[in-house]
Amino acid sequence: MTSSFFAEKEIYNGLLLSRTIILQELINFLMDYFLELLLGGLTKGSIYALIALGYTMVYGIIELINFAHGEIYMIGAFTALIAASILNMLGLGQITILILASILAIIYSSAYGFTMEKIAYKPLRHSPRLSPLISAIGMSIFFQNYVLLAQTSDFLPFPSLLPEFEFLQPYRHIIRSPEIFILFTTVVVMVLLTVLIKFTKVGKAMRATAQDRKMAMLVGVDVNKIISMTFVIGSSTAAIGGVLIASFIGQINFYIGFIAGIKAFTAAVLGGIGSIPGAVVGSLILGCTESFATGYVLSDYEDVFAFGLLVLILIFRPAGILGKSSSEKV
Amino acid sequence: MKKFRFAWLTKTLAISLALVFSTVFLSSCGKKEEKKAAKAVAPPIKIGVAGAHSGDLASYGIPTVKATELVVKKKNAAGGINGRQIEVLVQDDACKPEFATNAATKLIDDGANVVIGHICSGATKAALSIYKDGKIVTMSPSATNPPLTQSGDYPNFFRTIASDDAQARMEVDFALNTLKLKKIAIIHDKGDYGKGLAEFAREFLGQEKGAEVVLFEGVTPGGLDYSAIVKKIQENGADGVIFGGYHPEASKIVTAMKKKDINIPFISDDGVKDETFIKVAGEYAEGVYATGPKDTSKNPLTIQAIEEHKKAYNEDPGAFFLNAYSAALALVNAIEKSGSTDYDKIVAALRTEPVDTPLGSIKFDAKGDAIGVGFSVYQVQNGAYVEVQ
Known part of the structure; x- marks a missing residue:
C-alpha cells in the first residue's frame, strides 16, 4: 500500500518533472529564436539608423529632405573600399585599415556633401520648397550615374574590416562582433549628435537657424556656415555608416545608396523627422518589424508590414513617434 | 507656323525615305532567292527560317538565319540531300505574334517543307497551329516556354533548347x-x-x-x-x-x-x-x-561551327547560334534519313535517328524536347x- 503510494507519487513527480523540462525546453527553443530575430532586427535597425541620422539632421535644420543622402553613404563606402585596397597592399593591420579608411571616407563624403549643398541647394534657398526637393532627386541620380561611370556597374566585394572578438566565438550563432560594433556605433553617434545640438555653441546656432533663419542672421549667426556644417556632419555619419554597413554585408555597387536611403528615410519619418533620437527609435522599430515579419509570417510581406506600420503610426501620430507636432509658422 | 510646317515636312520625308529604302532592301532580297532557285536542277527542299530579324530583338533572330545558311551551304556543296539542293526561305516576325501568323502563312504558301523557328515563345505559339494544320515540322532554337512541348498540343513542334x-x-x-x-x-x-x-x-x-x-x-x-x-x-x-x-x-x-x-x-x-x-x-x-x-565549348563540332561563322561573317556568332545550327543539322539529317519530305516520316526520323551536333548527339522525345540538351x-x-x- 505504502510502496504503491510512493511509486505513484514518484511517477507523478516524474511526469511533472518531465513536463516542466519539456515546457522549459520549448520556451528556451522559442526564446532562442525570438532572441535571434530580435537581435537581427536590432542590427538591421541600427544599419538604417546610421543613414537615417543624417536625413533627420538636415531636415531638422533646413527642412529639406536630402534625397542624395543615400548616395553620400554609397560614396563613403566606395572611398573606403578604394582606401582599404591600397592600405591592404601596404600590409597594415586590420584595425589600422579600418580607422584610416573610415577617416578617408569621412573626408571624401564630407567634401561631397559640402559641395552638393553649395551647388544644388544654396542657390535655391529662397525658392519654393519643391525646388530644392527636385534638385535633391537630381543630385541623387547624378551621383549614382557618376559612380556607375567612374567605377563599375558590377557588385564589388568589400573586405570585412570589423574585428572578430575571440570571447564572442561561442555565441556567434546568436550575435557576432560586427553586429555589436554597429549597434554600439549607432548609439555613440546618436549621443554625440544630441550633445552637439543640445549643449554646444554650434548646436545652439543650429537650433536658432532651424527656428528662424532671418532672426538668427540678425543676432549674428553665420547661417551659411551653419548650414554647410550641418551637411558636413550629416555626410560624416553617412560615411561611417557606409564603412560599417559595407563591411558587414560584404558587397557594394552604385545602387546601394538608393535602396538603403529609402528605408532610412522611412525610418526617419516613422521616428519623427527632425528628431535625432526619433531617427534611431524609428529605425530600430522598422528593423525589428521586418525581422519578425520574416521570422513569424512570411518574408514576401516584409515590406508590407514595414510600410503598414508606417501608415498606422502616421495616422495616430502624424509627426512620428518622437516628433514634435508644431503648428506651421505663418 | 513656318517652323511647324518645316518639321512636318522633314518627318514625312524621313518616313517616306525609310519606306523607299525598305522596299529596295526587300526587293533585293527577293532577287537573291530567285537566283538560288534558278540554280537548282531537281526540285529543291525548302527550309523556312522564321524569327525576329528586325526590331529590338533582331539580335536573337539573325544568328539563326546565319546558322541555317551555313549548314545549308555546306550541305549543298556536298551535293544536297539525296541529290536535291536546299533552299532557305526567310520570314521576319519581329517577335510579334500577329506578324508570326503572317510569316507562317507566307512560308506555307511558298512551299516550305520544314521550318526553323520561331525565336520568341509568344510568336512561336501563335504560329504553331498554322504549321500544325499545314503538317509542317517546326523546330525552334530558342523558345523555352514549357507548355509548347509539354501540353501535347503541338505534335509538329520540336526544340533544341531546354525548357524553362x-x-x-x-x-x-x-x-x-x-x-x-x-x-x-x-x-x-x-x-x-x-x-x-x-x-x-x-x-x-x-x-x-x-x-x-x-x-x-x-x-x-x-x-x-x-x-x-x-x-x-x-x-x-x-x-x-x-x-x-x-x-x-x-x-x-x-x-x-x-x-x-x-x-x-x-x-x-x-x-x-x-x-x-x-x-x-x-x-x-x-x-x-x-x-x-551544359558546357559544349570543347565539342569539335562547336569549334568547327564557330570557325565557319567567323570565316563567313568575320565576327563571333550571336545568341542561340549553336542551338540553331543543331536544329538545322537535325532537320537535314531527318529528311535525309527518312528519304522524303513527308511529315510523318520526318517526325519519326527526328525521334529515332540520333544526330551529332554542336550540342552533342541529340534526338527528340515524344513531346518534342531534345534529349541530351x-x-x-x-x-x-x-x-x-x-x-x-
Whole structure:
C-alpha cells in the first residue's frame, strides 16, 4: 500500500518533472529564436539608423529632405573600399585599415556633401520648397550615374574590416562582433549628435537657424556656415555608416545608396523627422518589424508590414513617434 | 507656323525615305532567292527560317538565319540531300505574334517543307497551329516556354533548347538523388525568372516522394540584410536550400548562412552561375551548387561551327547560334534519313535517328524536347565552377 503510494507519487513527480523540462525546453527553443530575430532586427535597425541620422539632421535644420543622402553613404563606402585596397597592399593591420579608411571616407563624403549643398541647394534657398526637393532627386541620380561611370556597374566585394572578438566565438550563432560594433556605433553617434545640438555653441546656432533663419542672421549667426556644417556632419555619419554597413554585408555597387536611403528615410519619418533620437527609435522599430515579419509570417510581406506600420503610426501620430507636432509658422 | 510646317515636312520625308529604302532592301532580297532557285536542277527542299530579324530583338533572330545558311551551304556543296539542293526561305516576325501568323502563312504558301523557328515563345505559339494544320515540322532554337512541348498540343513542334523548367527539374533531381535531401527550403527573389523557377521546383518536389518543402518564401531584392530568413531556414530544420534568382541576393544569403554556421547545401540556377558570384561571396561561395547550360565549348563540332561563322561573317556568332545550327543539322539529317519530305516520316526520323551536333548527339522525345540538351550541375571548388553532374 505504502510502496504503491510512493511509486505513484514518484511517477507523478516524474511526469511533472518531465513536463516542466519539456515546457522549459520549448520556451528556451522559442526564446532562442525570438532572441535571434530580435537581435537581427536590432542590427538591421541600427544599419538604417546610421543613414537615417543624417536625413533627420538636415531636415531638422533646413527642412529639406536630402534625397542624395543615400548616395553620400554609397560614396563613403566606395572611398573606403578604394582606401582599404591600397592600405591592404601596404600590409597594415586590420584595425589600422579600418580607422584610416573610415577617416578617408569621412573626408571624401564630407567634401561631397559640402559641395552638393553649395551647388544644388544654396542657390535655391529662397525658392519654393519643391525646388530644392527636385534638385535633391537630381543630385541623387547624378551621383549614382557618376559612380556607375567612374567605377563599375558590377557588385564589388568589400573586405570585412570589423574585428572578430575571440570571447564572442561561442555565441556567434546568436550575435557576432560586427553586429555589436554597429549597434554600439549607432548609439555613440546618436549621443554625440544630441550633445552637439543640445549643449554646444554650434548646436545652439543650429537650433536658432532651424527656428528662424532671418532672426538668427540678425543676432549674428553665420547661417551659411551653419548650414554647410550641418551637411558636413550629416555626410560624416553617412560615411561611417557606409564603412560599417559595407563591411558587414560584404558587397557594394552604385545602387546601394538608393535602396538603403529609402528605408532610412522611412525610418526617419516613422521616428519623427527632425528628431535625432526619433531617427534611431524609428529605425530600430522598422528593423525589428521586418525581422519578425520574416521570422513569424512570411518574408514576401516584409515590406508590407514595414510600410503598414508606417501608415498606422502616421495616422495616430502624424509627426512620428518622437516628433514634435508644431503648428506651421505663418 | 513656318517652323511647324518645316518639321512636318522633314518627318514625312524621313518616313517616306525609310519606306523607299525598305522596299529596295526587300526587293533585293527577293532577287537573291530567285537566283538560288534558278540554280537548282531537281526540285529543291525548302527550309523556312522564321524569327525576329528586325526590331529590338533582331539580335536573337539573325544568328539563326546565319546558322541555317551555313549548314545549308555546306550541305549543298556536298551535293544536297539525296541529290536535291536546299533552299532557305526567310520570314521576319519581329517577335510579334500577329506578324508570326503572317510569316507562317507566307512560308506555307511558298512551299516550305520544314521550318526553323520561331525565336520568341509568344510568336512561336501563335504560329504553331498554322504549321500544325499545314503538317509542317517546326523546330525552334530558342523558345523555352514549357507548355509548347509539354501540353501535347503541338505534335509538329520540336526544340533544341531546354525548357524553362528543365533547370528546376535538374536542381530537384540533384537535391533528391545525389545529395539525398529530405527537407528543402525554397527561396526566391520575387522576380519572374527566380519565382518561376522556384515554383517549378516546388511543383516537382510535390510530385516526388520522400522529400518535403519546409519553406517557400520570397526575399526583397537589394535588401540590406537577410539574416532573418536565414534563421527561419534553420528554424524550419531544412537540410538544403534551393534558391531561384540572381547572384547579388544569393551571395548575401550564402554569406549570412555560413556566418551563422548553417552548413547545408545551397543549390541555385544559372543566374548565380556567374563569375561575379564567386568574386563577391569569396570564401563563402565554396561548395555552392548552381545549374547552368551544359558546357559544349570543347565539342569539335562547336569549334568547327564557330570557325565557319567567323570565316563567313568575320565576327563571333550571336545568341542561340549553336542551338540553331543543331536544329538545322537535325532537320537535314531527318529528311535525309527518312528519304522524303513527308511529315510523318520526318517526325519519326527526328525521334529515332540520333544526330551529332554542336550540342552533342541529340534526338527528340515524344513531346518534342531534345534529349541530351540541357543543364549541368556545377559546384564552386577552389574559386571556380566545376561541372559535377
